[in-house]
Amino acid sequence: MTMVNMEDQIKMLVELQELDTEIYDKKRLLDAIPERIKELDNSLEEKSINLKNLEEESKKLQVKRKEKETDLASKEETIKKYKTQLFQIKTNKEYTALEKEISSIKADNSVLEDEIIVLLDGVDEIKEKVSKEKEILEHEKGKVQDEKKKMEDEKKINEAEFNDLNNKRKEFVQKLDKNILSKYERILHNRDGLAMVPVIGGSCGGCNMNLPPQVINEAKLKKECIFCGNCARILYIEV
Numbered sequence: 001m002t003m004v005n006m007e008d009q010i011k012m013l014v015e016l017q018e019l020d021t022e023i024y025d026k027k028r029l030l031d032a033i034p035e036r037i038k039e040l041d042n043s044l045e046e047k048s049i050n051l052k053n054l055e056e057e058s059k060k061l062q063v064k065r066k067e068k069e070t071d072l073a074s075k076e077e078t079i080k081k082y083k084t085q086l087f088q089i090k091t092n093k094e095y096t097a098l099e100k101e102i103s104s105i106k107a108d109n110s111v112l113e114d115e116i117i118v119l120l121d122g123v124d125e126i127k128e129k130v131s132k133e134k135e136i137l138e139h140e141k142g143k144v145q146d147e148k149k150k151m152e153d154e155k156k157i158n159e160a161e162f163n164d165l166n167n168k169r170k171e172f173v174q175k176l177d178k179n180i181l182s183k184y185e186r187i188l189h190n191r192d193g194l195a196m197v198p199v200i201g202g203s204c205g206g207c208n209m210n211l212p213p214q215v216i217n218e219a220k221l222k223k224e225c226i227f228c229g230n231c232a233r234i235l236y237i238e239v
């Protein structure tokens with residue numbers, strides 16, 4: 001087995017980490033796209049449910065108004081009928097009773113008329129709301145469609161870049177020692193895409209823990225892979 005030049009390996013690992021950081025960033029970006037699309041769909045869904053509810057409310061009010069109008073019309077008919085009956089009545093007592101009945105129905109009708117006016121106002125108000133909401137929804141639909149198109153384009157571009165980066169990586173790792181590479185990749189996988197970290201001011205650049213001087217010295221020597229005692233990432237000295 002040929003001797004591995006550790007200094008070269010570490011230098012290449014640092015380069016590989018740069019590449020992997022780009023790959024992980026791309027992957028995160030790509031993974032987030034379906035969620036972003038779902039959010040857009042959800043906001044549209046919410047708005048159309050609101051609109052449906054408003055339309056339902058509007059229908060209910062109109063049914064109520066119709067009922068009251070029918071009621072009013074039939075009561076008006078009754079009054080007409082009673083008024084003709086007035087002429088055929090023989091006794092004073094009967095006459096007074098029927099007149100009383102008529103004025104009682106008239107009072108009912110006056111209440112009904114007020115209620116119908118309130119309902120008409122309510123229907124107008126809700127119709128206006130419905131048409132406004134419809135307009136907003138249409139506008140939103142257009143916006144969401146544009147956003148989705150943008151995201152699809154973004155996805156395609158990023159997928160292509162992701163593939164390019166991976167191809168570049170495949171070629172690059174050929175140069176690395178298999179054992180060192182497998183150690184690196186294990187850490188990369190376990191530490192969410194960050195395996196190589198510089199020593200910064202005596203601390204680990206990955207987890208910020210203070211490093212013993214002995215560990216820093218060993219990292220400076222570049223004779224073997226030196227790991228952070230806390231996060232187990234591979235330490236290197238920046239030049």
Ligand SMILES: [Zn+2]
Binds near residue numbers: 204209
């Ligand atoms: Zn660390």
